[in-house]
Amino acid sequence: MNVRIENGKPVFYGEPGRVTHTAVTGTEDVEVGGGVLKRLTGAKTEYTLNADQMNAIGWTIDDSMNQPHWKQLENVKDMFYYGAGCSSKISEDIQSMKQSMANIADSFFDGEITESELADKFQSLAEKFIGICKEKRYPFQSLSGFDEAELSFAYDCFRGAILKSAAEHNNAEGKALCSKYNNGWHYYNADYYYMSERAIGAISGKAKDMASEKGFDQFEIPDYKAIGKNSLYNFNSAVSGESDYIPGGLRAIEEKWIMDFDMVPPEGFKWFYEAEGRNEDVVMVEGDEVPSPKSTVWAMYEDMLISSSFDFSIGHDLPSDIKNLAELLQFRPAGRKELAAVNKFMKNFQVAPRWYYREQAQRETKERIERAGWNVNA
Numbered sequence: 001m002n003v004r005i006e007n008g009k010p011v012f013y014g015e016p017g018r019v020t021h022t023a024v025t026g027t028e029d030v031e032v033g034g035g036v037l038k039r040l041t042g043a044k045t046e047y048t049l050n051a052d053q054m055n056a057i058g059w060t061i062d063d064s065m066n067q068p069h070w071k072q073l074e075n076v077k078d079m080f081y082y083g084a085g086c087s088s089k090i091s092e093d094i095q096s097m098k099q100s101m102a103n104i105a106d107s108f109f110d111g112e113i114t115e116s117e118l119a120d121k122f123q124s125l126a127e128k129f130i131g132i133c134k135e136k137r138y139p140f141q142s143l144s145g146f147d148e149a150e151l152s153f154a155y156d157c158f159r160g161a162i163l164k165s166a167a168e169h170n171n172a173e174g175k176a177l178c179s180k181y182n183n184g185w186h187y188y189n190a191d192y193y194y195m196s197e198r199a200i201g202a203i204s205g206k207a208k209d210m211a212s213e214k215g216f217d218q219f220e221i222p223d224y225k226a227i228g229k230n231s232l233y234n235f236n237s238a239v240s241g242e243s244d245y246i247p248g249g250l251r252a253i254e255e256k257w258i259m260d261f262d263m264v265p266p267e268g269f270k271w272f273y274e275a276e277g278r279n280e281d282v283v284m285v286e287g288d289e290v291p292s293p294k295s296t297v298w299a300m301y302e303d304m305l306i307s308s309s310f311d312f313s314i315g316h317d318l319p320s321d322i323k324n325l326a327e328l329l330q331f332r333p334a335g336r337k338e339l340a341a342v343n344k345f346m347k348n349f350q351v352a353p354r355w356y357y358r359e360q361a362q363r364e365t366k367e368r369i370e371r372a373g374w375n376v377n378a
Contacts, residue, residue, distance in 0.1 A: 012055055028041050070223065077152060080139040090133060105199070108165070109192070122202075171239070173189060185275065190265035193236065197235070236262075253357055258348060258349060325347070325348075
């Protein structure tokens with residue numbers, strides 16, 4: 001029997017062929033190069049199948065060998081260094097490394113160390129982690145060749161520490177601006193975008209230099225956006241609070257207040273939004289005047305400040321409840337080139353009432369169920 005590949009799948013043709021099937025019943029230990037691995041065991045049965053029977057099985061091709069090199073490294077990291085795949089042999093070492101990286105990142109954003117010093121400290125911690133894995137013969141007693149994955153993993157951890165620290169410093173400034181009526185807020189300081197980009201550039205250059213010295217000719221910085229790791233992509237994705245996800249899988253219902261993570265902010269730009277934070281108007285309730293809190297928003301660019309206040313609809317369930325920052329604020333004169341660029345960037349932010357996205361998702365789910373003919377109130 002012969003096979004050809006059509007549209008990424010095998011198609012069988014020709015004379016019938018013998019196929020071996022193993023009904024797995026357990027495992028056995030097998031020694032490989034001084035190390036012990038598990039091998040599946042079970043009863044083997046042989047079948048004679050023709051081409052039509054083979055094609056009916058619905059075979060798919062394992063394209064793991066055709067994946068880009070960085071994606072293959074991701075698979076190795078997921079298997080041995082992340083989450084459940086991480087052995088207790090090095091779990092404490094990883095936590096210690098992450099804590100050191102967090103402290104170093106905080107020092108950078110506090111202005112205590114330079115980008116060059118940050119990169120040197122990354123190299124020291126990455127080399128130490130690679131050395132620990134060698135010393136503990138991890139992940140296998142007798143196999144080597146995992147240094148590149150360990151370098152990439154250490155880079156992931158340090159990049160994550162940088163972006164987490166940038167977001168935390170940004171949010172600490174925002175929290176200090178909130179009123180006593182704090183009902184939710186967003187704050188964005190472009191300084192942290194640029195600081196984090198410089199920090200990431202410094203450790204990226206250092207990681208590539210280390211890879212070159214070690215002969216890792218195919219080493220690449222992972223495509224974090226493609227694999228859904230918002231926490232490792234850039235400041236915009238990290239500060240937005242949108243969690244990491246698996247591409248193609250279910251995503252959490254979260255407030256999307258930064259629309260395009262790739263949009264670069266103007267230097268010297270800040271903005272702040274607080275939901276129903278300050279009492280500006282009053283309403284009549286049973287003959288008494290009661291303060292009516294309004295949502296407020298302001299933006300700064302260099303030495304210019306603009307601000308506004310607004311209300312969402314009472315029901316909080318209309319499309320108009322999503323307010324775009326550029327519709328609420330505009331720097332004038334809008335014809336000035338640099339101010340036009342700032343106004344354009346402000347289109348990248350939006351705000352909505354608390355719970356708006358969750359309630360919207362619940363309404364959409366209810367509508368889908370009802371269209372299918374089910375009574376959700378039954």
